[in-house]
Amino acid sequence: MSIKKITAFVLILACMSCEDYLEILPEGQENTENYFNSQSDYEDALVGVYDLLSTTYLHNLLGEIASDNSLCGGESPTDVLDWQQIDDMTHTPDNGALRSVFQFMYAGISRANYIVEFQDKTDFEGKDQILAENLFLRSYYYFELVKFFGDVPLYTESRISIEGSQSIDRTPKAEVYAQLEADLQTAIDNLPWQQGQSGRATKGAALALLGKIYLYQDKFEEAAITLDQVINSGQYQLVEDFGTIFLNSNENNIESVFEIQYFGGEGGGFDCFQCVEGNIAVGFMGPRFTGGNFSPFTSGFSFNPPTEELYNAYTTNDERRDATILNMDEFVAERPDVTFNLGNTIDYTGYYNKKYIPYAEANSGDVNLTHSNNYRAIRYSDVLLMAAEAFNRGGIDDTKARNYVNLVRVRAGLDEIQTSGANLTQDIYSERRLELAGEGHRFFDQVRTGQTNSIPNFSPKNVLFPIPRIEIELAGNRWEQNAGY
Template sequence: MFHFNLRQMTIKKITALFLILTCFACEDYIDTLPEGQENSENYFNSKSDYEDALVGVYDLLSTTYLNNILGEIASDNSLCGGETPTDVLDWQQIDDMTHTPDNGALRSVFQFMYAGISRANYIVEFQDKIDFEGKEQLLAENLVLRSYYYFELVKFFGDVPLYTNGRITIEESQSIPRTPKAEVYAKLEADLQSTIDDLPWQQNQNGRVTKGTALSLLGKIYLYQEKFELAATTLDLVINSGQYQLVDDFSTIFLNSNENNSESVFEVQYFGGEGGSFDCFQCVEGNIAVGFMGPRFTGGDFAPFTSGFSFNPPTQELYNLYSADDERRDATILSMESFIAENPSVTFSLGNELDYTGYYNKKYIPYAEANSGDVNLTHSNNYRAIRYSDVLLMAAEAYNRSGLNDSKAKDYVNLVRVRAGLDEIQTSGTNLTQDIYKERRLELAGEGHRFFDQVRTGRTNSIPNFSNKNVLFPIPRIEIELAGNNWEQNPDY
C-alpha cells in the first residue's frame, strides 16, 4: 500500500526527480531532458523512490482536463462559448474546424500526454534496478497509465511516435518516425494484458488504477479497432466481476460529495486546496475545465454554484434530444432560463453572444468551495474518466455490431435506460445499433467522448464545418520541426 495522496503530494514535492519535465509549457519538454539525466542513475534505490516516481506519472492525469473539453467542443454536443468570439482562439478554431498545425491547444495535448509517457518510461528504464514487495503491482499501474496517455494521443493524432524503453531523448525524437496506430494499439493491448494478473479489483486509495481500469481500457481499445468479439469478452469480465454498479440516482453522480462512487471505474483526482495560476496549467492540482465551463454569474444568490467563463455551452439540439422524462437531461445540462425562474435575483453575462445557447455543462459545473486562488482554476471536481455505464454501453455496442448477441446488448442498454427513468427498448440489428449510439450520447454528454465516438463510427455529418481531414487533428508543426522534420503531417494539413 502506498502512503501518499495522489493529488496532494504534488509535482512540487518531487521536483528533483522530474526536473526533465516540469517546464514543458515554457519550452519543449525534449529540450530540457539532458539536464535531468545528470543524477538520474542515482535514483531508484528504494521502494519509496519508485512510489514517488509513480506519483509523478499519476500527476499528469490532471492535464487531461483539456482532452475532456476539446472532445465536446469539437463535436455537435456544444459550442466554444467564452467571453467573445476570439476568447481562447485555439478552442474557437477547433469548434469551427479551422484549426491548423499551429494550434496551441493541440500542442498542449501532444506535450502533456508525452510528458506523462516519459515519466512512465523513466520507471520502465530502471524497473530492474532493485526488487521490493509490491513491485509487480506498481509496474502494472505504470503501464496502464502509459497506455492511457498513448490512447489519448492516438485518438487525437492517429499515428504517433512510440517510445517504450526509457525517457524520450532528442536523438530518439529525430530518429523514430510516427508509428502506425495499429502497431501502437498492438503494444497497448500487450501491455494491458500483461497487467491484469498483477492488479487488484479494489485499491485502498481513491484514483489508483485497478484490474477494472485495465480491462475497461483494453476493451475500449478493442472497440476503437472494431475488434468487437474481443471487446465484448473483455468488457464482460468487468461487468461480471460484480465490482461495479450503477448509482441509483443519476443526478448525484457528478456531485463533489459523491466522488469515487460505485460507478467509478477510473477517476482522475483533483484537489482545490493548493492554488495555481494561468502561468502554468500543468502545475495546477484543480480541475481547470470546470471553471472554464461555468456560467458568468454577475450578481444575486447563485448558490450552490460559483461563476465561470461560459465555455463549452451545450447546444439546443442536444437538449432537445432528451425526452422530458429522461432524468439525465437536467442533471447533464443547466438551463439558465429554468435556473433564473427559481432564483430571480441572479444576474449573469451572456458572454460570446454568437455561441450563447442558454445551457451549461452541469456535470462539471463549478461549485462554491474553499478552494485556493486562482479560484477559477482550482476546483476539486474529479473527472470521471471511465464510468460503469460507459462499460455497459461499450459492451452493448460490441455484442450488437459483432452480431454475437443482440439480446445481451439490449439488456446492457436497458440497465442504463431504466436508471434514467426510461422504458426498455426492444429493437435489434441496425436499429439497435442506432439506439446504442443515441444512448451513448445522452448518457455521456459533457464528458469528452462525443467527438471521438462520432469519428470512430463515421457519424460526423452533424458536426458543423467538418471535412474528411478532421477525422484526425494535425501534428503540431513545432513538434515536427523539433523532431528534425522526421514526422509526416496528417493528410491535408
C-alpha cells in the same frame, strides 16, 4: 502519499518547460545511481506519472467542443482562439491547444518510461503492481494521443530526448494499439480489483481501457469478452440516482471505474496550467454569474455551452437531462435576483454543462483554476454501453446487448427498448450520446462510428487533428503531417 501531491523529486523530473516537452527530463539532471534504490523511490516516481492525468482536462473540453454537443462559448468569438478554431473546424498545425495535448501526453509517457528504464534496478515486494500501474498510465496517455492524432511516435524503453525524436518515425496506430494491448494484459495480471487509495489504477480500469481500445479497432469479439469481465466482476454497479453521480460529495462512487483526482487546495495560475492541481475545465465551463444568490455554484468563463439540439434530444422524462444540462432560463426564473453575463452572444445557447459545473468551495489560488471536481474518466454505464455495442455490431448477441442498454435506460427513468440489428446499433449510439454528454467522448465516438455529418463545418481531414508543426520541426522534419493539413 497523496497521488495529487508532487514530491520534490517529481518537480525535478518535471522541469515543466512550457517551450518543449522533450526537455521535461533533461539527460543527466537526475543521478539515477542514487535513485530507484528503494520502494519509496519507485512510488514517488509513479506519483509523477499520475500527475499528468490532471492535464487531460483539455480533452474533456475539446471532445465536446469539436462535436455537435456544444459550442465553444467564452467571452467573445476570439476568447481562447485555439478552442474557437477547433469549434469552427479551422484549426491548423499551429493550434496551441493541440500542441498542449501532444506535449502533456508525451510528458506523461516520458515519466512512465523513466520507471521502465530502471524497472530492474531494485527488487521489493509489491513492485509488480507499481510497474502494472505505470503501464496502465502509459497506455492511457498513448490511447489519448492516437484518438487525437492517429499514427504517433512510439517510445517504450527510455525517457524521450530530442535525439530520440529525430531517429524515430510515426508508428502506425495498429502497432501502437498492439503495444497497448500487450501492456494492458500485463497490467491486468498484476493489478488488484480494489486499491486502498482513490484514483489508482485497478484491474477493472485496465480491462475497461483494453476493451475500449478493442472497440476503437472494431475488434468486437475481443471487446465483448474483455468488457464482460468488468461487468461480471461484481465490482461496479449503476448509481441509483443519476443526478448524484457528478456531485463533489459523491466522488469515487460505485459507478466509477477510473476517476481522475483533482484538488482545490493548491493554487495555480494562467502562466502554467500544468502546475495546477485543480480541474481547470470546470472553471472555464461555468456561467458568468455577476450577482444574486447562485449557490451552490460559483462563476466561470462560459465555455462549452451545450447546444439546444442536444437539450432537445432528451425526452422530458429522461432524468439525465436536468442532471447533465443547466437550463439558465429555468434557473433564473427560480431565482430572479440572479444576474449573469451571456459572454459570447454568438455562442450563447442558454445552457451550461452541469456535470462539471464549478461549485463554491474553499479553494485557493486562482479560484477558476483550482476546482476539486474529479473527472469520471470511465464510468460503469460507459462499460455497459461499450459492451452492448460490441455484442451488437459484432453480431454476437443482440439480447445481451439490449439488456445492457436497458440497464442504462431504466436508471434514467425510461422504458426498455426491444430493437435489434441496425436499429439497436442506432439506439446504442443515441444512448451513448445522452448518457455521456458533457464528458468529452462525443467527438471521438462520432469519428470512430462515422457519425460526423452532424458536426458543423466538418470535412474528411478532421477525423484526425494535425500534428503540431513545431513538434515536427523539433523531430528534424521526419514526421509526415496528417492528410489535409
